[in-house]
Amino acid sequence: AQKITQTQPGMFVQEKEAVTLDCTYDTSDPSYGLFWYKQPSSGEMIFLIYQGSYDQQNATEGRYSLNFQKARKSANLVISASQLGDSAMYFCAMREGGRGSTLGRLYFGRGTQLTVWP
Amino acid sequence: GAVVSQHPSWVICKSGTSVKIECRSLDFQATTMFWYRQFPKQSLMLMATSNEGSKATYEQGVEKDKFLINHASLTLSTLTVTSAHPEDSSFYICSGYSSGVYSEAFFGQGTRLTVV
Numbered sequence: 673a674q675k676i677t678q679t680q681p682g683m684f685v686q687e688k689e690a691v692t693l694d695c696t697y698d699t700s701d702p703s704y705g706l707f708w709y710k711q712p713s714s715g716e717m718i719f720l721i722y723q724g725s726y727d728q729q730n731a732t733e734g735r736y737s738l739n740f741q742k743a744r745k746s747a748n749l750v751i752s753a754s755q756l757g758d759s760a761m762y763f764c765a766m767r768e769g770g771r772g773s774t775l776g777r778l779y780f781g782r783g784t785q786l787t788v789w790p
Numbered sequence: 791g792a793v794v795s796q797h798p799s800w801v802i803c804k805s806g807t808s809v810k811i812e813c814r815s816l817d818f819q820a821t822t823m824f825w826y827r828q829f830p831k832q833s834l835m836l837m838a839t840s841n842e843g844s845k846a847t848y849e850q851g852v853e854k855d856k857f858l859i860n861h862a863s864l865t866l867s868t869l870t871v872t873s874a875h876p877e878d879s880s881f882y883i884c885s886g887y888s889s890g891v892y893s894e895a896f897f898g899q900g901t902r903l904t905v906v
Contacts, residue, residue, distance in 0.1 A: 707894075709897075714899075715828075715899070716897065717834075717897035722894060767895070776822055776839075776887055776895070777839065778824070778836070778885070778895060782832065783833060
């Protein structure tokens with residue numbers, strides 16, 4: 673089973689509007705972290721926001737907020753006041769707790785291509 | 791945030807040759823680095839986990855003799871694609887943690903490999 677599911681291959685939003693990018697996850701580990709990364713066409717991975725499984729409040733970082741619904745296993749990214757520079761691929765990722773050599777590895781979704789138009 | 795420097799950013803090589811990609815943590819020590827591969831318009835898939843001073847751990851299906859990983863110091867991990875073939879053309883990117891695996895993961899700039 674997929675550990676991270678992003679069901680939106682592409683999203684379009686008008687400049688200055690808000691947009692929500694969906695992400696659901698699957699894990700049986702009680703300790704995990706959820707991440708969102710932005711990947712522009714240059715390929716670099718830019719960290720946006722992090723939510724820990726035990727965090728009581730939704731994470732926020734500037735224009736980015738994470739709508740964390742633990743019971744539904746969803747971690748949607750909300751971008752407020754979209755800007756043209758937000759156009760990029762967005763990846764949701766999860767890191768599970770636990771021990772072993774794969775501790776720290778990230779599982780990525782397939783990504784959502786966001787296009788912001790004027 | 792912490793800096794991970796990856797070189798080269800792009801490389802073109804002939805079939806049958808080997809290519810080395812370097813990943814350096816510039817302002818932190820990384821006992822573990824992760825190497826991912828990304829095909830065009832696809833997700834990042836973990837290839838291997840690089841451990842300083844010990845053998846790398848490879849994901850199922852990844853040929854360890856083809857993708858040689860060396861992590862000789864706390865600030866440098868290298869991935870060598872040996873006897874490269876066109877199907878090895880891909881985007882390779884490394885990642886490390888600055889403050890243990892429960893902190894933020896930082897990524898290198900990535901290397902776009904084209905084998906002709």
